Amino acid sequence: xxxxxxxxxxxxxxxxxxxxxxxxxxxxxxxxxxxxxxxxxxxxxxxxxxxxxxxxxxxxxxxxxxxxxxxxxxxxxxxxxxxxxxxxxxxxxxxxxxxxxxxxxxxxxxxxxxxxxxxxxxxxxxxxxxxxxxxxxxxxxxxxxxxxxxxxxxxxxxxxxxxxxxxxxxxxxxxxxxxxxxxxxxxxxxxxxxxxxxxxxxxxxxxxxxxxxxxxxxxxxxxxxxxxxxxxxxxxxxxxxxxxxxxxxxxxxxxx
Amino acid sequence: xxxxxxxxxxxxxxxxxxxxxxxxxxxxxxxxxxxxxxxxxxxxxxxxxxxxxxxxxxxxxxxxxxxxxxxxxxxxxxxxxxxxxxxxxxxxxxxxxxxxxxxxxxxxxxxxxxxxxxxxxxxxxxxxxxxxxxxxxxxxxxxxxxxxxxxxxxxxxxxxxxxxxxxxxxxxxxxxxxxxxxxxxxxxxxxxxxxxxxxxxxxxxxxxxxxxxxxxxxxxxxxxxxxxxxxxxxxxxxxxxxxxxxxxxx
Numbered sequence: 001x002x003x004x005x006x007x008x009x010x011x012x013x014x015x016x017x018x019x020x021x022x023x024x025x026x027x028x029x030x031x032x033x034x035x036x037x038x039x040x041x042x043x044x045x046x047x048x049x050x051x052x053x054x055x056x057x058x059x060x061x062x063x064x065x066x067x068x069x070x071x072x073x074x075x076x077x078x079x080x081x082x083x084x085x086x087x088x089x090x091x092x093x094x095x096x097x098x099x100x101x102x103x104x105x106x107x108x109x110x111x112x113x114x115x116x117x118x119x120x121x122x123x124x125x126x127x128x129x130x131x132x133x134x135x136x137x138x139x140x141x142x143x144x145x146x147x148x149x150x151x152x153x154x155x156x157x158x159x160x161x162x163x164x165x166x167x168x169x170x171x172x173x174x175x176x177x178x179x180x181x182x183x184x185x186x187x188x189x190x191x192x193x194x195x196x197x198x199x200x201x202x203x204x205x206x207x208x209x210x211x212x213x214x215x216x217x218x219x220x221x222x223x224x225x226x227x228x229x230x231x232x233x234x235x236x237x238x239x240x241x242x243x244x245x246x247x248x249x250x251x252x253x254x255x256x
Numbered sequence: 257x258x259x260x261x262x263x264x265x266x267x268x269x270x271x272x273x274x275x276x277x278x279x280x281x282x283x284x285x286x287x288x289x290x291x292x293x294x295x296x297x298x299x300x301x302x303x304x305x306x307x308x309x310x311x312x313x314x315x316x317x318x319x320x321x322x323x324x325x326x327x328x329x330x331x332x333x334x335x336x337x338x339x340x341x342x343x344x345x346x347x348x349x350x351x352x353x354x355x356x357x358x359x360x361x362x363x364x365x366x367x368x369x370x371x372x373x374x375x376x377x378x379x380x381x382x383x384x385x386x387x388x389x390x391x392x393x394x395x396x397x398x399x400x401x402x403x404x405x406x407x408x409x410x411x412x413x414x415x416x417x418x419x420x421x422x423x424x425x426x427x428x429x430x431x432x433x434x435x436x437x438x439x440x441x442x443x444x445x446x447x448x449x450x451x452x453x454x455x456x457x458x459x460x461x462x463x464x465x466x467x468x469x470x471x472x473x474x475x476x477x478x479x480x481x482x483x484x485x486x487x488x489x490x491x492x493x494x495x496x497x498x499x500x501x502x503x504x505x506x
Contacts, residue, residue: 010377017360020362096354096357096375165279167276253330
């Protein structure tokens with residue numbers, strides 16, 4: 001219990017550091033949190049909304065895309081920075097005994113905080129559009145938790161591999177970009193032709209992003225069955241990632 | 257509780273190799289393993305090292321650079337696993353080495369105290385209670401709210417040392433941590449270390465400084481290429497070390 005409290009406090013301090021360091025170093029500071037999703041959103045609105053006229057099932061395109069952008073900001077931020085969380089703290093990892101698990105978890109905390117800030121902006125936007133919310137919004141909680149499980153589990157795996165194979169981070173960067181295109185962030189999964197559907201749905205984020213959009217923008221509760229696959233993937237990744245990390249942690253100090 | 261350390265027949269091997277995704281492919285395809293690793297080498301940093309540190313005792317570890325001293329401390333600290341043999345540690349550890357490795361330049365001295373303290377395993381309550389004492393020990397009260405990046409290297413090291421010695425360890429591992437600050441600060445650090453010793457804290461001290469090792473340690477081991485070349489009092493171990501150095505030179 002004592003150890004758990006210390007672990008929690010260390011995680012809190014490292015998350016705080018992640019946030020403070022990033023926002024103190026950048027010129028725009030906290031505005032960056034809002035600036036980045038807004039710029040992305042602007043481009044999506046132009047390209048997918050105005051040029052391609054992506055179908056959104058009656059939802060105004062900016063609202064539609066904003067949901068995707070906010071959720072994706074966590075996936076991309078958590079995974080890219082998390083992958084490098086061990087190797088970028090080489091001095092600390094090599095010379096100080098402490099639970100290394102706090103490093104990838106703290107980057108998840110930082111990325112989640114970014115997502116929640118951007119989400120707060122989104123909430124203001126929704127309020128401005130006077131869209132009614134229903135209790136279906138509560139589905140965002142389990143959907144969010146499953147998303148966190150998937151990204152955290154993956155990050156445990158990638159941060160471990162990046163410690164032993166220096167160029168693994170570049171591979172992750174490429175995968176994040178491809179993954180963005182294969183996830184309904186800027187477009188609706190409904191545009192995917194029938195014969196690709198099964199293959200497309202192998203991406204566990206498809207079900208999650210669809211469920212989050214439905215709950216938030218259409219007062220629609222997701223069919224719980226559609227969440228079973230993402231949940232299974234998330235639990236599997238956390239289990240594999242946790243075991244891999246625990247096995248590899250004693251070798252970090254000599255490998256960074 | 258007084259801490260204790262037992263090191264029994266410990267060997268530690270390091271591998272030197274180029275590590276890229278090509279190596280990962282090599283690791284996954286056993287048939288190609290040999291061909292993929294032209295640069296894979298291994299060397300033994302420690303070979304069959306054994307010693308015990310009884311509760312409240314201080315062990316000095318001396319030896320040339322690369323003799324395995326720091327590796328030994330990292331094994332005791334649990335940051336690495338021995339390739340063979342066993343390291344048993346009873347009690348809470350603190351490692352005084354590379355102080356300030358966890359500092360972040362953009363954060364203030366005060367913020368870094370909490371960060372570094374948490375890394376060393378202190379709780380929020382302990383840190384709040386000790387913040388003033390830590391800043392006073394480092395003589396940085398006036399600079400508490402200045403980003404650490406504008407500190408001089410001496411100031412940063414002082415802060416690192418101040419946080420580290422305000423942990424409450426049963427076992428204190430010290431790795432050359434005394435090259436810190438000026439003479440006066442050094443004396444206060446030593447004072448603090450002697451205070452730990454008087455309070456019954458078990459210590460392992462890695463150092464090149466004969467004077468320091470003689471003053472603090474009850475037993476001393478000399479490491480030479482990862483093996484225990486001599487053990488005894490600090491004077492005996494340093495005597496053996498000098499004979500070794502002279503022998504190499506002849």
